[in-house]
Amino acid sequence: MVDQPNVAKHTFKEGVTEFWDWYEQVAQRFYETIESGQCESLTNETVDFMEIHLPAMSWVFGPGENGGHSFTLSGEGVLPKQLLAQYWQSRAKEIPGWTFYGSRQSCSVDDLKSMAIAVTDQEQVDSETFLIQTDVDDEEQLIDIVAWHPALAIVPQEHHYQILFLLLDEALGEFGTQNWLGEIKIQPIDEGVETRPLVQLPEFIEQVNRYHKWEKLPPLETFTLYRIEEQREGPRGDTIVGTSVIPNVIGKYIHHQGKLPEDPLEGTGARLAYLSIDGDVFPEGQQSDVRGNIEDALDEALEKEQSGRTLGGAFGTEMAYIDLLLVDGDNSADIVRQTLKRIQLDGKSNLHYFA
Template identity: 50%
Template structure:
């Protein structure tokens, strides 16, 4: 039987509790690089689709970060991992890459080319008040030596350094690379990269924007006309994984690539006969059912709701399951308890 993600998380914390004192001593002695192979082997076997890193801890000590690298379902795995953390003296744990507070020291060394420093990288910002994001033009003189793909890659690496993983994901809208120079710096539209967090914070406070982290953000959507294939009858819904959901519908009910492959977790949805709900209260009835399912999943620490949708024939509840059949049993017990036996069926995203 495959090891579920819940079991993998338990394995991780048992392992880290045992190695934490030794790891701390090795890092204090300047031997962090000696741990890479050991940690990489364990993480590759236990959490192969999640990135990891050592770093500074909050208020001293050291940290261990697990990251979904901007992919929301994987970020939800990292959040689940983090919610089960053990108390290890001297250690802080993070479920996403954190901003580097030593902004003057942020740089990216590129073999055979040179070094990109945050001090030398310029950004031009346009505030999109409706979307509550910043469209950004970014440039560094060394970008002239790279193709567009590498320019994008290096830009996001450095944006993550100054804003953190969630900051980049939540605040950066459009991204464009084109030449900027220091003479354009005005503190309002053009800044040094290191000054971008302060600028964003000021705009956020001015507009009183209150944004949730990406894994907690839900998007409402509506479908204008029916499409062929699974979920083609969908009218409207909400989701925290819009990209995956729209791909699922566009590709005939299957994802081209399963982001949960190898993790022990599962993306699935329950399809419920719409006639099982009052005709004029389907969204409310589905939402109430989602609340009951989430409460049961929380009690068992084995899954979470990703969203739901109303359709002409069916209602849908999207789920991320951490514990395989045990998670499914929890969901089914709720459905049975509200007299939906025989009126639902399971489907997978991939």
């Protein structure tokens, strides 16, 4: 049994295929246009294409490797959409002069020094006067920060974090902010021990990482352990414990009894899904191994057809669950069904969509 998905104009996989076919054709012209200083003239053409084929995703041109240029696709900090950007990058073609990124990259120190955000006609916030107080949490392998710039005193408080995160993403890159920073506060601080301008934060993080020898996976490969202390009514309400790349989505889904407040992949042509599997499939003492084998079979089948990936799973009092990212609509669902049939689970499992 499969919950029926909403009809989309095209799947994300189809959009990605169209993108790479298109970019092969325009890459040389785009390169020459950017070299001539006319990058802005490419905006309308690129917007028109992206709105049709890869809607709801952000993009930007920038510097590439070895003096070339780059095209970056970004999920703008929304983890499920960042997974889509990673998928897009994984299918990148080799195009001379171009580098393709699946997340916003950190800028150079010189570019960071020259960056400023105007908050009034006379005042601006820049990385050399934005103070960052750091506190290293070795147990969590994160750095907590307190940030302050005098100009924030005249800026409405609701804009403070927006300004800070714009500069942090430029300094550390889209994943760097998520990967290295823990608790983030904005409040007045004084210069002193463990305080430095934001422009020096990347170098400080590098020093901390070398000293502590942290071994960290990128966010899209990090499986977070979560526990549900109190079971409840509704889909996945029997969940006890799980590991997932998208734990926040699962938490919201269970809390709202199977109705996400918003679909994080709306309009993309991709969907977040999960399998519910009868608990009697899993022999006592072998639950994790058996679920791992099922996940491996699904992963292999989906990746072979470039149609999705597994994102983790969970155990409940009655059922077990496996989280999925499906990027090719009904084709992805068919691959899941065929895999379940092959491993004799077609009558003991159901496919559901988060939204």
